[in-house]
Amino acid sequence: MRTEEKVFFCIEKYQMIPKNSHVIVGLSGGADSVCLLKLLKEYKKQQEFQLYAVHVNHHIRGEEAVRDEEFSKAVCKKLEVPFTVFHYDVPQIAKEEKLSLEEAGRNVRREAFEKVMKNIKVSGRKMIALAHHENDNAETVLHNLMRGSGAAGLGGIRPVSGEKDSYIRPLLFVKRAEIEKYLKGQGISWVTDSTNEETEYTRNKIRHQIIPVMEEINPQAVSCIGRAAENMWKIEEYLQEQTDILYRKYVKKTGDTFCIAKECFSEKEIMQSYLIMRVLEQASKGKKNITATHIEAVRRLFKGRTGASVSLAWGLTANQVYGDVHIQSRKEEENGIYTLEWETFPYEKQQIPEKTYTKWFDYDKIRNSLSVRHRLQGDYLVVNQEGGRKKLKDYLIDCKIPRQERDKLTLLTDGSHILWVVGYRISEHYKVTSQTKQILKVQVKGVEENE
C-alpha cells in the first residue's frame, strides 16, 4: 500500500476524523509532523473537516528555534493551513517550576493545544493529531516488554487515546523510513529537530542497537511488532470490559471499604488479578505503581484464614473476613502520608530516645513553618556536623530506595530543608545539641515501634 492509502485506511479504520471535526496538528517542523500535516491536507480532499497547525517555540536553542518557527510557518503557508505559533521560555519555566526541559516542554505544548482548542468556537469534535509512527510504537513495546509489562504495556501506543478520544495518531502504521521517503517523493523538506537526537539512553539503545538486528532477522519486524501490539491492546480492552462485569458481580463498596466476595475466587486466576487491580486502583484513587506483588498478596488472602491481613502501599490494608476480602484505607495515612503528632517541651538534658518513628528536634532552628508532604524538586538535608548539604534525591539513591518508593515517602519539612525522612534519617541541622533549649517531639500516629 502507498503511504497515503495506509494512513487514510488507519484514519477510517479507527474513525479518527468524523465529518465537520477540527483537527489540530502539533507541527515541530520535523519530518514526522510535516508528513502528518501534508497527509491530513490530502485527506481533506475526501472528508470535510478543519485543519490547523500549532507550532510551539520552546526558546531552547535560539537560532535553531527561529529557523524551526519560520520553516513551520512557510510549510503552512504553502499548504494553506491556518498557523498559530506560541512562544514559551521553556528554560525559564523549567527553572521556576523545577522541572526537566523535557517535562516543561510537554507541559507548554499541552497548554498550547488546549488554548487552540478553546479558541475554536464553532461546533464539531476537536482532536489533536500526533505524529507517532510505527518505529515509536515498536520501541515502546520493546521497552515495556523488557520491564515485564502486562497486556496494557505490550499494547504499545494506541491509535486513539485520551479523554474523549481526543488524541489521534494517523501515522501509527507507517515506518520512520517511509515518512522520509514520502516527503522526498513529494518534494517537501523538513528540519532536523535536534531535540529528537538527544533522546534518552534506553530509547537510543533500542532504536540503534536492537531494532536494526531485528530487521536483519525479519525486514518487517517493526510492522510485525506493531501488529502484535494492536492485537494486545484489543485484548486488554476486552479484559477491562470483562473486569467491569466481574466488578459489578463481586465488589461492594460500603463507605471507604471495598468488599470482594469470595465467589470471585472461582474465576480464572488472570481475571482475579485484573479484578484486584481494579479495586486497588479505585481504593488508592488512581495511584500508579500497583505491582504484581500487591495483587498476589491480596489474591493469597482468599486462601488465608479469617483475620489474615496485608498492608499494601498508599495506606491500604486488605483483610480476610469469612472468605471475602475487604480493602480499606487506613484513615490516618491519606495520600500515603503518615499523620504526625507533635509536642514541644523544654530540653532538660533528658536521654534522647532512639526510635524509628519518634524523633526529637531542636525547635529553635526551624526557620519557616513546618509541613508534612511528599518530596519536591530542590529538597535537601544536612548530612554532617559541618553543615554539608545533600540533595534529598541523592540521599534516597544512596539508601537504595527504589524510585517508585521515593515519591511515597512522608517528609517533615521546613521549606526545602527536610527535617525528617520518615522511616529514615533526620537532618543533622535540627539535631538536639547541648545548646538546644526547646524540644520538638514528633511521632508517627498509629505505628508501633519495634524496639
Added chain:
Amino acid sequence: MRTEEKVFFCIEKYQMIPKNSHVIVGLSGGADSVCLLKLLKEYKKQQEFQLYAVHVNHHIRGEEAVRDEEFSKAVCKKLEVPFTVFHYDVPQIAKEEKLSLEEAGRNVRREAFEKVMKNIKVSGRKMIALAHHENDNAETVLHNLMRGSGAAGLGGIRPVSGEKDSYIRPLLFVKRAEIEKYLKGQGISWVTDSTNEETEYTRNKIRHQIIPVMEEINPQAVSCIGRAAENMWKIEEYLQEQTDILYRKYVKKTGDTFCIAKECFSEKEIMQSYLIMRVLEQASKGKKNITATHIEAVRRLFKGRTGASVSLAWGLTANQVYGDVHIQSRKEEENGIYTLEWETFPYEKQQIPEKTYTKWFDYDKIRNSLSVRHRLQGDYLVVNQEGGRKKLKDYLIDCKIPRQERDKLTLLTDGSHILWVVGYRISEHYKVTSQTKQILKVQVKGVEENE
C-alpha cells in the same frame, strides 16, 4: 531465592510432579539437562516419585557422541538415577526420510521418550522433564514478537504442555548463567554440546546481539520477559475458555458446514477473531497457518450482503447467508491440493494455449510416475533450455511467495522433479518442443481461467 528454591517453587506452583509419578529426564550431558537431573534428585528428598534418565546417542559426531554417552552414564551412576541409552543413526535416518538432522533428531528423541514411558508398567502419571530455561523462553518470545504473533506466541514456552500435560519444564524461571553457576557450586561438571553452538541464525542473533543489549538497559530483562510471557499465556488460556463459551453459543455444525450465527457480530472484535480462528481450525482439521488476513476476510462477511463469499486456504469457503456466515470445505480441494484432470493426445503442431491453469507437457519425458502433492525437501525444476536445475525452494523465494504459502502450493511431480508449480511456472525440461510426440494436457478442475 536460591536456584533450588526457585525450581521447587516452580514445580509446586504448576503442580508438575504429583506424588507417585514417574519423571523421565532427557539427559544430553549438557549443563541444562545435568542441572535438571541434579535438582530433581534433590527434590526427591521432599516428594515421592520415580526419576529416570534417558540419553539418546544420535551418532552425529562419532567421538563426541561416545564421550557424551559415557559422561551421561557416569552422572547417573553418581546420582543413582536409572539410566537408559538409545542409539539412532540420525544422519542415516535424515537421509532416508529426507529430513534435516535437527528434525530427525527431534523425532528419534520423541520415540525414545515414548519407549521409556511405555516400559514403565507400574501405576502413576508419567512425565518428561525438559530443560528449557528462562533465556530459551525470552528468545522464543522475542522471536515470536518480531513475527507479529498473538497472545499465544507472546506467551512463549509453557511450564507444562503436551497432551495430558506430560511435558514439564522445572527450569523455566532459571537463567542460563544461573544454571552453570549452580553446577559449579555443586562441583558437578558437564559436557559442551556442540549441536547447541550451531543453533540457527535467528536464535543466535537474538541470543548474542539482542539480549545482551536488553540486559544493559535492564539487567533483569530476561526475567521480566519471562514474567510478561507468563502473564500472556494465562490471558491466552482465558481467551480460549471464553472462545469455548462463544463457540457453544454461536456455532452450529451440520454435516461439513459450520454456521456462525450473526449475533456473534455483537461481541468484541477480538473475540470474533478468536471464534473465527477456532472455527477455521476445526473446519481445516487443525491446519496451521491461519492468518489474520483469513480471519479478517471472514469477519468482513458479516458486514457483506447475502451470497457474498470468500475463498480461504485449505479448500475452505465462507459464505454469507442471511447474516450468518457458513464455512465449508470444497470437496475437490481436500488438503488444499487442487484436483488436476489430464488427457494425452498426439502432438500435431497445434497452437499451445497460454493459460494459467491449463498446461501442456512433453509426455515422453516423464521418467517415473506422476503425482500431485505439496512440496518436499529435494524438489527442483529445470529453469532454462540448457537444463539448469534450480531448487524449488529458491524458485519460490525468487517469486517472493511467502513461506506460509509455499507449503500450500499444489505441485505436479515426477519424483523430485517438478513439472508444474500450479499457478506458477512449469519446468523447462517438460516443455513441448518440435521433437514432442505425445502431449500430456493437465487442467485444474473447477478453476475458471481469466483470459
